[in-house]
Amino acid sequence: MNNKSLTAISALVVEDNMGDFVLIEAYMSEKFERFELIHAKTAQEAVNQLLSFEKNKLDVILLDLSLPDKSGEALIQKIVSVSELTPIIILTGFIDLKFSIKSLSLGVSDYLIKDELNSTLLQKSILYTYERNASFIKIKESEMKLELLNRQLEEKVEERTRQLKIVNNELEAFSYSVSHDLRAPLRSIDGFSQAILEEYSDKLDETGIGYLNRVRMASQKLSHLIDVFLSLAKVTRTELHTSQVNLTSVTRSVMNTLQNGDPTRKIDLSIEADLIDFADPSQIKIVLENLLENSWKYTSKTEEPSISFGCIEKNGEKVYYVKDNGVGFNMNYVNKLFVPFQRLHHENDFPGTGIGLATVKRIIDRHNGEIWAEGEPNKGSIFYFTINREC
Amino acid sequence: MVQHKRILLVEDNPNDELLTKMALERSIPNIIIDVARDGHEVIDYFFSESSARKILPNLVILDLNIPKINGLEVLKRLRAESKTQSIPIVVLTTSNEEKDITMSSSLGANSYIRKPVDFVEFSKITDLIGQYWLDVNESTHSLK
Numbered sequence: 262m263n264n265k266s267l268t269a270i271s272a273l274v275v276e277d278n279m280g281d282f283v284l285i286e287a288y289m290s291e292k293f294e295r296f297e298l299i300h301a302k303t304a305q306e307a308v309n310q311l312l313s314f315e316k317n318k319l320d321v322i323l324l325d326l327s328l329p330d331k332s333g334e335a336l337i338q339k340i341v342s343v344s345e346l347t348p349i350i351i352l353t354g355f356i357d358l359k360f361s362i363k364s365l366s367l368g369v370s371d372y373l374i375k376d377e378l379n380s381t382l383l384q385k386s387i388l389y390t391y392e393r394n395a396s397f398i399k400i401k402e403s404e405m406k407l408e409l410l411n412r413q414l415e416e417k418v419e420e421r422t423r424q425l426k427i428v429n430n431e432l433e434a435f436s437y438s439v440s441h442d443l444r445a446p447l448r449s450i451d452g453f454s455q456a457i458l459e460e461y462s463d464k465l466d467e468t469g470i471g472y473l474n475r476v477r478m479a480s481q482k483l484s485h486l487i488d489v490f491l492s493l494a495k496v497t498r499t500e501l502h503t504s505q506v507n508l509t510s511v512t513r514s515v516m517n518t519l520q521n522g523d524p525t526r527k528i529d530l531s532i533e534a535d536l537i538d539f540a541d542p543s544q545i546k547i548v549l550e551n552l553l554e555n556s557w558k559y560t561s562k563t564e565e566p567s568i569s570f571g572c573i574e575k576n577g578e579k580v581y582y583v584k585d586n587g588v589g590f591n592m593n594y595v596n597k598l599f600v601p602f603q604r605l606h607h608e609n610d611f612p613g614t615g616i617g618l619a620t621v622k623r624i625i626d627r628h629n630g631e632i633w634a635e636g637e638p639n640k641g642s643i644f645y646f647t648i649n650r651e652c
Numbered sequence: 653m654v655q656h657k658r659i660l661l662v663e664d665n666p667n668d669e670l671l672t673k674m675a676l677e678r679s680i681p682n683i684i685i686d687v688a689r690d691g692h693e694v695i696d697y698f699f700s701e702s703s704a705r706k707i708l709p710n711l712v713i714l715d716l717n718i719p720k721i722n723g724l725e726v727l728k729r730l731r732a733e734s735k736t737q738s739i740p741i742v743v744l745t746t747s748n749e750e751k752d753i754t755m756s757s758s759l760g761a762n763s764y765i766r767k768p769v770d771f772v773e774f775s776k777i778t779d780l781i782g783q784y785w786l787d788v789n790e791s792t793h794s795l796k
Contacts, residue, residue: 440747441746444746445746452667454771455771456771477770477771481770484769
């Protein structure tokens with residue numbers, strides 16, 4: 262207990278009986294060196310006093326339960342509504358255990374019977390109430406601080422979200438204009454090159470025709486790059502719609518399409534059965550398509566090529582993998598794998614845009630997952646990914 | 653008498669206009685191509701008092717990304733007027749944005765085609781457009 266509580270107490274005594282007030286005053290002077298009693302004779306007077314006080318002026322309210330203008334529960338409620346955090350001790354002539362318990366739930370700190378009251382009991386009740394209230398106020402204050410911090414945090418998040426939305430809209434407008442404005446000149450380059458080839462070929466020699474064909478191929482390549490660039494942007498823009506997905510059948514269908522595109526290739530294929538998880542079906546298909554197409558592509562020069570898709574458990578987590586015995590890669594470059602437009606192989610050896618794995622990583626990120634890879638030159642590579650990790 | 657087919661080509665880019673004309677003229681014999689370079693010109697073409705067009709085109713080829721009144725708005729207005737509501741309209745544009753495709757369809761475009769960069773592909777497409785909309789398809793519009 263701090264000294265203040267022992268030496269100087271300021272109390273509002275709400276009591277219509279002058280005799281009782283004098284008695285309380287006597288008890289107080291017996292136990293407290295310095296104290297201040299403010300007297301209110303009616304509920305209305307008490308309310309007026311309470312409203313006029315500065316905050317924290319009062320240490321305690323001593324409340325008689327039957328006043329001329331209000332009594333009982335209604336009185337307690339009225340006083341509690343204006344007492345801020347000042348503790349209330351009830352003084353009453355009646356012993357009513359049920360009501361005394363109820364009054365505690367209404368926000369009253371203690372319940373004293375006048376007939377049993379003496380200076381020691383009053384002192385004890387006031388000091389206990391005071392200390393309990395001090396802790397209570399501390400808790401309240403931290404609650405309020407926490408609430409303020411929460412509110413500030415929420416405001417910050419809202420502000421960031423707003424900014425993000427603006428940037429997103431800008432990005433969308435940018436993508437749209439890229440798709441239009443970059444493609445239009447390309448169409449002219451390709452179109453007029455072709456027009457020259459068709460209408461003026463008699464004025465060109467073989468080298469000239471070759472050059473024009475190169476112009477056309479380059480413009481078509483750039484057009485394709487614009488397409489994949491846009492599809493990468495699109496992956497992040499579209500909302501996720503997750504549902505149950507059978508990864509096994511997605512893998513089977515992707516491999517079927519690849520096999521149908523080149524029926525002469527023989528691949529030793531192994532796909533684990535019944536792999537089911539929650540994901541956005543169209544996006545997880547893009548993931549598997551990219552990984553499997555890579556395996557298909559990078560085993561094209563391998564003797565006895567094999568590709569497998571499966572799932573292992575690592576630290577209680579499901580880890581999916583796509584594994585092949587193709588050209589693999591040097592682990593020194595593993596960090597470049599998922600960066601857009603970074604390629605580890607020459608265009609002439611293995612054509613590609615350098616966007617596939619970047620797209621895959623974005624999708625896995627959006628599924629709260631991780632993706633990583635292991636590889637060895639001319640031995641093969643394994644791509645691992647997880648989805649739906651607990652945050 | 654040779655029957656002429658008339659197309660209104662809505663296109664603001666002069667290079668694209670020339671290329672599209674080249675491709676169309678090559679694949680569709682006896683074709684007359686009118687050109688509107690922005691949304692206003694399309695509205696004037698059909699509705700202005702002075703032009704008071706009596707001969708309507710058999711087909712409108714509409715780019716979406718055009719100045720003044722954009723392609724989707726033009727589409728909406730043409731479909732709102734009885735004079736033009738049954739003319740076949742093919743949207744031929746660079747965009748493959750989902751919202752452009754769905755909006756075009758819901759506003760009453762008869763077809764949506766994305767312009768390819770490859771001119772050989774593009775010629776094949778104009779060939780198909782001409783064959784289908786000017787020869788194969790019997791439109792209610794030509795009954796009038």
